[in-house]
Amino acid sequence: MEYRITAELTLPAGMAELDGLQQQGAAALLSEWLDRVATVEGPEGVEITPYDHRLEVRSTGAVVELLVDAPALSFAENGAEALLQEILERTELLAEWRVGKCEVTVSDAELAEALEGGADEGVVSAGIGLPVEDVTAQRRRLLALSSRxxxxxxxxxxxxxxxxxxxxxxxxxxxxxxxxxxxxxxxxxxxxxxxxxxxxxxxxxxxxxxxxxxxxxxxxxxxxxxxxxxxxxxxxxxxxxxxxxxxxxxxxxxxxxxxxxxxxxxxxxxxxxxxxxxxxxxxxxxxxxxxxxxxxxxxxxxxxxxxxxxxxxxxxxxxxxxxxxxxxxxxxxxxxxxxxxxxxxxxxxxxxxxx
Structure with missing residues (x-):
C-alpha cells in the first residue's frame, strides 16, 4: 500500500542556524542518499520501498516527504524513520542531526482508501459516524501504544x-x-x-x-x-x-x-x-x-x-x-x-x- 510520509530533521541542540550555503550543502547530501535508496528493511524485518521524495532544507533543519510502499501504516512510519536515521548516521556532516516527527500525511480521500480498502470518505464516516481524520488519529495513537x-x-x-x-x-x-x-x-x-x-x-x-x-x-x-x-x-x-x-x-x-x-x-x-x-x-x-x-x-x-x-x-x-x-x-x-x-x-x- 502506498503512503506519503512527512518527516522533520532537526539540528542538534545548541547548533547555530544554517546559512544559505550550509542549507545548499545539506540539501545536496540528503538528495544524494535519497536518490540511492531502493528497498530497505525496517523494524521487525518488514521491507518498505521509497520511490519518490521531496526535500526542503531550512535554517533550522529539513522537511522530507517520502512516497513509500509498505504493508501497513505502522510499518511505513517506523520504516521511514529507520531509513532517515540511517542516512543521517552514514553522512558524517549530518551525523548529529535527529529525526523528529515522522508520520503519514495524506488527503482525506487517500486516508479513506487506506482505512477501508478503497472506500471513500463517506463510507467511513457512515460506518462509524466519525470523520476520517479522527479515525486515522485514533489508529495512529493505538499503533504507538501497541509496543507496550x-x-x-x-x-x-x-x-x-x-x-x-x-x-x-x-x-x-x-x-x-x-x-x-x-x-x-x-x-x-x-x-x-x-x-x-x-x-x-x-x-x-x-x-x-x-x-x-x-x-x-x-x-x-x-x-x-x-x-x-x-x-x-x-x-x-x-x-x-x-x-x-x-x-x-x-x-x-x-x-x-x-x-x-x-x-x-x-x-x-x-x-x-x-x-x-x-x-x-x-x-x-x-x-x-x-x-x-x-x-x-x-x-x-x-x-x-x-x-x-x-x-x-x-x-x-x-x-x-x-x-x-x-x-x-x-x-x-x-x-x-x-x-x-x-x-x-x-x-x-x-x-x-x-x-
Whole structure:
C-alpha cells in the first residue's frame, strides 16, 4: 500500500542556524542518499520501498516527504524513520542531526482508501459516524501504544488479517483501555464513598445497586450489584491493576482468581468497542482476534458463568444448575485465588483477615 510520509530533521541542540550555503550543502547530501535508496528493511524485518521524495532544507533543519510502499501504516512510519536515521548516521556532516516527527500525511480521500480498502470518505464516516481524520488519529495513537503490550506476541491475536494494522491496533487498545478502566474504577469508588456518607448508621450498606452513575461496577454481573460496596470496589481496583500491569511485562501470568478474570474480561470488551467504534476495525476481525486472544490469556472461564441469564432462575440448591456454586457465594469470595494459583503472589489488600 502506498503512503506519503512527512518527516522533520532537526539540528542538534545548541547548533547555530544554517546559512544559505550550509542549507545548499545539506540539501545536496540528503538528495544524494535519497536518490540511492531502493528497498530497505525496517523494524521487525518488514521491507518498505521509497520511490519518490521531496526535500526542503531550512535554517533550522529539513522537511522530507517520502512516497513509500509498505504493508501497513505502522510499518511505513517506523520504516521511514529507520531509513532517515540511517542516512543521517552514514553522512558524517549530518551525523548529529535527529529525526523528529515522522508520520503519514495524506488527503482525506487517500486516508479513506487506506482505512477501508478503497472506500471513500463517506463510507467511513457512515460506518462509524466519525470523520476520517479522527479515525486515522485514533489508529495512529493505538499503533504507538501497541509496543507496550509485552506479555503477548502478535500471534496471540491469531493469523494476519486483511487489515495489516488490526493486530497492532488490538494490542494498543488493550493498553489504552487498561489505563481508562483504572481511572473509571477510581471514580466509581469516589462515587460510592460520597453517596454512602448520606446513610444513617442503621441503614444498609450502600452498593452499586443503589447508584446510577457508575462506570466499571455496572459492567460486572448485574445479579450481584447489591454486593458491590466500597470495600469490594477497592479490592476490584487492586485486582484489576495487578492484571493490567502484567500486560506490560513478560512472561504473561494469567488471572489467578475470578475477580482477576472479570477484570480481564471487562478490559477485552472495552478494547473491542474502542476498535469498532473509533478505529474503524471490522467487527468480524475484532471478534476473531479476541476469540484467539482470550484462549491464550485466560486459564479459567468461570467469569463467563456469572453473566448467564439462566442462572437468575436457577434453584440455589440445585448443584447441576449451578455447578460452580456461584449462587451460594458472596461476590467478595471472587478474590480468593484459584486452587492451582494459591501460591501465586497476592496483594496484601486482597487477603481477608480470616485468611
Amino acid at each position: 503490550l509485552r506479555a503477548f506476541e502478535l500471534d496471540s491475536f491469531g493469523p494476519p488479517l486483511a487489515d495489516p494494522d488490526a493486530r497492532f491496533l488490538a494490542a494498543g487498545a488493550l493498553v489504552d483501555r487498561a489505563s481508562v478502566l483504572t481511572e473509571e474504577l477510581i471514580m466509581d469508588i469516589m462515587t460510592l464513598d460520597e453517596e454512602a456518607e448520606s446513610l444513617d448508621k442503621d441503614e444498609a450498606n450502600w452498593t452499586a445497586d443503589d447508584s446510577q452513575g457508575l462506570f466499571v461496577l455496572h459492567d460486572l454481573p448485574v445479579r450481584y450489584r447489591h454486593h458491590y460496596d466500597v470495600i469490594f470496589a477497592k479490592k476490584f481496583l487492586v485486582a484489576s491493576a495487578v492484571v493490567y500491569a502484567r500486560l506490560t511485562g513478560s512472561p504473561w501470568l494469567p488471572p489467578a482468581s475470578t475477580a482477576e478474570s472479570l477484570a480481564l474480561h471487562i478490559l477485552i470488551e472495552n478494547a473491542k468497542d474502542l476498535l469498532v467504534s473509533f478505529a474503524a476495525v471490522d467487527p468480524d476481525d475484532v471478534t476473531a482476534m479476541f476469540a484467539v486472544f482470550e484462549s491464550n490469556a485466560h486459564s479459567h472461564h468461570d467469569h463467563e458463568w456469572l453473566y448467564l441469564e439462566d442462572l437468575d432462575s436457577a434453584d440455589p440448591d440445585d448443584s447441576s444448575a449451578d455447578p460452580l456454586g456461584f449462587l451460594s457465594r458472596d461476590a467478595h469470595s471472587w478474590f480468593a485465588p484459584y486452587p492451582e494459583a494459591k501460591d501465586a503472589p497476592t496483594h496484601p489488600y486482597l487477603i481477608d483477615d480470616d485468611d
